[in-house]
Amino acid sequence: MPGTLAVIGAGWAGLAAAVEGVRAGHAVTLYEMAGEPGGRAREVRVDGLALDNGQHILIGAYTQTLRLMREVGVDPETALLRTPLRLTEPDGRGLQLPPGPPIAAFAIGVWRRAGWSLGERIALLRAASGWAWRSFRCAPQLTVDELTRALPAALQRDLIEPLCVAALNTPAAQASAAVFLRVLRDALFSGPGSADLLLPRVSLGELFPAPALAWLRARGATLRLSTRVQTLERQGEAWRVDGDAFDAVVLATPPGEAARLTATIAPSWSACAAALRYEPIVTVYVQAGDTRLPEAMLALQAGSQAPAQFVFDRGQLGGPAGLLAFVISGAQPWVDAGREATLEATLQQARTALGPLLRGELRVRQLITEKRATFRCVPGLQRPPATIAPALVAAGDHIEGPYPATIEGAVRSAVAAVASLR
Known part of the structure; x- marks a missing residue:
């Protein structure tokens, strides 16, 4: 009542x-x-x-x-930019799913992904088939690292770690494999358009x-x-x-x-x-002249000296031209390192990763830290x-x-x- x-x-x-x-x-x-x-x-x-x-x-x-x-x-059609799932890197490589039925789209995207060997592509398709066969379930105590340990290092670096930290905001070594598989099931395999990226234009x-x-x-x-x-x-x-x-x-x-x-x-x-317990996310907004990236979102290779996993071109998303947003998920090590170290490393990563795409000097507009962005999604x-x-x-x-x-x-x-x- x-x-x-x-x-x-x-x-x-x-x-x-x-x-x-x-x-x-x-x-x-x-x-x-x-x-x-x-x-x-x-x-x-x-x-x-x-x-x-x-x-x-x-x-x-x-x-x-x-x-x-x-x-x-x-x-949503005007407020969000909808594209098929694309984890494109600055050099143009990356997993890019075409429109269509999800299983076929995933297989085509993996098969077309430049930079992976035939053996690596087969390994990923075999692993995904096994997860689907088991209804995307696994032992509750498994981490994502343990779930995917048999996959080649290139797949871990280019796909598993970026997807895991984007979806769970928890590094693969600590993240729950059970939750990761559930996300994959609903996002990649639940129906046409389920994996589409929807990037806010407002x-x-x-x-x-x-x-x-x-x-x-x-x-x-x-x-x-x-x-x-x-x-x-x-x-x-x-x-x-x-x-x-x-x-x-x-x-x-x-x-x-x-x-x-x-x-x-x-x-x-x-x-x-x-x-x-929580995991922070740090966003570094950088003005890069009138830079326009090839896509509104690019995947970056993160590492010990490269904080960000993704960069967004806000100029393509309703913001001012040349404003880039570098996103650092699973950011506790960088929060611990401090603001200046994070900014310096992010700017260096921008120059290294985006080099020829940049048009103009880099200028930090804002660093925003959400210390309790998400709970730590552990097994x-x-x-x-x-x-x-x-x-x-x-x-x-x-x-x-x-x-x-x-x-x-x-x-x-x-x-x-x-x-x-x-």
């Missing part, structure tokens, strides 16, 4: 929960401690320039995210948070931004949020904040949320369940589920949380 619903947190999970709550007929009140919505996938203004706090990639398999974008008035704020907030306001939801919830407590059949009564609550805050609010309500749930990880107590449910990319910390994981958890209250 529809009733009064408090949603605590206005990241993508909280916004999705609030939208779903209004659609289900609830009277929704949305709380957010920051002045703007979006959480870790938000717009950042730097000297009047709209940047993002990290360069996020969506894929065709993000069905719930795309549905909710349409619900709040965003057209800021992350315009992609969903700002339109969602406007949609909620227009439908009578109560919005309490710049409001950190201090107390959450049960009183009879109701939940009280800072003293105000609600029939149900969706807790869509980061894990640490959720652990604080539930410490006395559900101590074991709180402890599970508090025990999660056997215990994540907090969605249900905390009667009429109190959690949403977020950290909630128990089959996916790593992604926008789609956050949105799906929110949809499920609201559905469980009906």
